Amino acid sequence: MQNRSFSRRNLDFTLFEVLDVISLTKHEYFNAHDSETFCMALNSATDIAEKIMQPAYVDSDRNQPELLNGKVKVHDGVHQFFRAFADSGLLAAPFPFEYEGQQLPKTIFAGIDFITGSAHNSFVMFTDLIGGCVNLIVKYGTEEQKKLFIPNLLAGKWGGTMCLTEPQAGSSLSDIATIAYPQPDGTYKIKGQKVFISAGDHDITHNIIHLLLARIEGSPKGTKGISLFIVPKNKINEENASNDVTSMGIYHKMGQKATPAMHLGFGDNDHCIGYLLGEANNGLPQMFQMMNGARLGVGLGGIQIASAAYYASLKYANERLQGRRLNQKNNLNEPTAIIHHPDVRRMLLTQKSIVEGTLSFLLQCYQFLDLLKVAETPEEKQKYDSLLELLTPVAKTYGAEMGNFSVNQGLQVLGGYGYTEDFVLEQMARDVRIMSIYEGTTGIQSQALLGRQITRNNGVALLFWKETVMQAIEDSSAFEELLPSATLLLNELQRFEKITKHLLNIASKGDSEVFLADATLYMEYFGILNIAWQWLRMASVAQRAILNLNFIDDDKVFYEAKVHTMKFYYKYEFSKCAYLSSCLINESVLTVNKETFEPLI
Structure with a gap:
C-alpha cells in the first residue's frame, strides 16, 4: 500500500x-x-x-x-x-x-x-x-x-503569533499583568511576559508580528480593561533593530516539537513599542475572533493527525502477518494479515468513523463561515452566526479529544511496535495530545457550551441546529437502508432536549457549580450527536449514488463503505449516548465541594 x-x-x-x-x-x-x-x-x-x-x-x-x-x-x-x-x-x-x-x-x-x-x-x-x-x-x-x-x-516576509498566556494567569485571561504605557506619539510602551507562544521566535522571516493582550496603564481590572496590541519583534522601519522582544526560553514539549513554544519578554530594557489594534479596553472580544478561528483549527488539527495515524495503522494491518483467523486455527495454515482479525478491524473502523465523520463536521462549520460572509439578510446572518457560536467549541473539543482517542486506537493496532520510535504512530500520539489543551481546555470549552452558547439569545442557536439536523433525518428517512439510524437520531434528539431543559432548570436555581459540574459529559453527548448527523448526511449521499448507479470504477465500493461505516458509528459510538444521558439526568452531586467534608481526593 x-x-x-x-x-x-x-x-x-x-x-x-x-x-x-x-x-x-x-x-x-x-x-x-x-x-x-x-x-x-x-x-x-x-x-x-x-x-x-x-x-x-x-x-x-x-x-x-x-x-x-x-x-x-x-x-x-x-x-x-x-x-x-x-x-x-x-x-x-x-x-x-x-x-x-x-x-x-x-x-x-x-x-x-x-x-x-x-x-x-x-x-x-x-x-x-x-x-x-x-x-x-x-x-x-x-x-x-x-x-x-x-x-x-x-507575502510570507513576516511571521505572526498571538500572545495571550502569562506565567501567573494561565487560561484566566482576566488576570493578565502585561502593561501598556501610553506615549505622546500615540504608541505604547509594552512591559510584561508571555508563555507558551507557538512560533514565538524563529529564523524563517525577518520580523514576527505579535498580537498581544495587555492592560493600558490605569485601565480597570478584569476582562474589561484588556486591550489588543500589534507588537513587532523588530522595529518596523529598521528590521534589524530589536523592538526589545526577548526570547527568554524555549519549552521542551511532549510533541509538535518542530514548532517552538516560547517564553517571551517584552520591554526588559524599556524600549518595546506596541500599536493599539481596535478599541482600547476591547481587546478580549477582538482576540476571541482569532481564537474562535483557531479553535476550529485545533479541532481540525486533531483530525489531521488522526487521519495520518489511520492510514499508517491501516498500512501496517495489511502488511503485518500474525496468527490465524479465528475460524481457521490450524497451525499448518500460513499466518494471516492482522486486518482479518475482527478486533483489529473494529479499531480501524473506529478510526475511520471518527476521522471521516469529524472532518465532515468541521468542514460544515467552515462552510457556515462562508455562508455568513455572503448572507444577504439579517435573518441569515443571525442563523449562521448562532450556529458557529454554538458549534465552534464542539468542533474544537470533539476533534481534539476523539483525534487523540483515534490515534491511540492506531497505536494499539501496532501493538508493541507502536510504542517504539521505529514506527511513526509513537510520534503522532505525542503530537495529538496537546490539541485538547490548545485554545482552552476541554473543561473550559464545555463550560462555555453549556453555560453560555446553549442559552445565548434565548436558545435560538439550538433551534437553528435542530432544524438543520431534522432536514438530514428527513432526507435519510427516504432510504429503507438508513431509516433505522435516522429513527435512532430522532429519538436521541428528543432525549437531548429533555436533558438540556433539566440542566437549565438547575441553572435557574442559581447553583452554577452543580449546573456545570458535568459540562464535559454534556459536551461529549452533543459532539456524538453532531457526528451522527454528519454520518447520516454522508450515508444519504452514498445511498442515493448506489441506487441511481451514479458511480464509476471503484466508486461503488467507496459508497458502500460509507454506509457500512455509518452503521458502525451508530453501533459503537452513538450508543454511548445512553450512558451519557443517564449520568446527566442523575441528580447525585459527587464532584462539588459543599464544604461539609474534606474531599476524598
Whole structure:
C-alpha cells in the first residue's frame, strides 16, 4: 500500500458531494472560482505536503528548534514549507482581492489545511497563525496598519503569533499583568511576559508580528480593561533593530516539537513599542475572533493527525502477518494479515468513523463561515452566526479529544511496535495530545457550551441546529437502508432536549457549580450527536449514488463503505449516548465541594 496521510477521494466526496461547496460560487464574493480552481488549490497543497512536509516529519521531531544566544533556529524543512506555501499563493488565498488574495472559500482552505496538516501537523502552525493575525488586522486595523502589516504577512516576509498566556494567569485571561504605557506619539510602551507562544521566535522571516493582550496603564481590572496590541519583534522601519522582544526560553514539549513554544519578554530594557489594534479596553472580544478561528483549527488539527495515524495503522494491518483467523486455527495454515482479525478491524473502523465523520463536521462549520460572509439578510446572518457560536467549541473539543482517542486506537493496532520510535504512530500520539489543551481546555470549552452558547439569545442557536439536523433525518428517512439510524437520531434528539431543559432548570436555581459540574459529559453527548448527523448526511449521499448507479470504477465500493461505516458509528459510538444521558439526568452531586467534608481526593 502507498504511504499516505489522507484520502483525497474522501475529501472530494465531503466537499463536493456532501457539502456541495460549488454552490458557494453562485455568490458574487466567490464567483471567480469553479471546481477547477478549487481542485488546483487542493492539488497544490497535496504537492507541497508530499514533496516537502511528509519527508521532514520524523527528522524535525528528532532535531527540534534550539535557542542559541537569544535566537531560535528551526528545522530546514520548516523554511522550505513556509516558502513554498507563501510562493504558491496559498497563504493569501482566503483573503480578499484587495490584499492580493483569491477570495477562496474557507471551506476549501480548510481542506488545504487538512491536507498539509495531515502531512506535518507542526509545520502548518507557522502559516495558520499568520492567517489569524491578518484576519484581526483586516477587521480592526486602521488603513495605515492594514497597508503596513498585511502585505508583508501574506507575502510570507513576516511571521505572526498571538500572545495571550502569562506565567501567573494561565487560561484566566482576566488576570493578565502585561502593561501598556501610553506615549505622546500615540504608541505604547509594552512591559510584561508571555508563555507558551507557538512560533514565538524563529529564523524563517525577518520580523514576527505579535498580537498581544495587555492592560493600558490605569485601565480597570478584569476582562474589561484588556486591550489588543500589534507588537513587532523588530522595529518596523529598521528590521534589524530589536523592538526589545526577548526570547527568554524555549519549552521542551511532549510533541509538535518542530514548532517552538516560547517564553517571551517584552520591554526588559524599556524600549518595546506596541500599536493599539481596535478599541482600547476591547481587546478580549477582538482576540476571541482569532481564537474562535483557531479553535476550529485545533479541532481540525486533531483530525489531521488522526487521519495520518489511520492510514499508517491501516498500512501496517495489511502488511503485518500474525496468527490465524479465528475460524481457521490450524497451525499448518500460513499466518494471516492482522486486518482479518475482527478486533483489529473494529479499531480501524473506529478510526475511520471518527476521522471521516469529524472532518465532515468541521468542514460544515467552515462552510457556515462562508455562508455568513455572503448572507444577504439579517435573518441569515443571525442563523449562521448562532450556529458557529454554538458549534465552534464542539468542533474544537470533539476533534481534539476523539483525534487523540483515534490515534491511540492506531497505536494499539501496532501493538508493541507502536510504542517504539521505529514506527511513526509513537510520534503522532505525542503530537495529538496537546490539541485538547490548545485554545482552552476541554473543561473550559464545555463550560462555555453549556453555560453560555446553549442559552445565548434565548436558545435560538439550538433551534437553528435542530432544524438543520431534522432536514438530514428527513432526507435519510427516504432510504429503507438508513431509516433505522435516522429513527435512532430522532429519538436521541428528543432525549437531548429533555436533558438540556433539566440542566437549565438547575441553572435557574442559581447553583452554577452543580449546573456545570458535568459540562464535559454534556459536551461529549452533543459532539456524538453532531457526528451522527454528519454520518447520516454522508450515508444519504452514498445511498442515493448506489441506487441511481451514479458511480464509476471503484466508486461503488467507496459508497458502500460509507454506509457500512455509518452503521458502525451508530453501533459503537452513538450508543454511548445512553450512558451519557443517564449520568446527566442523575441528580447525585459527587464532584462539588459543599464544604461539609474534606474531599476524598
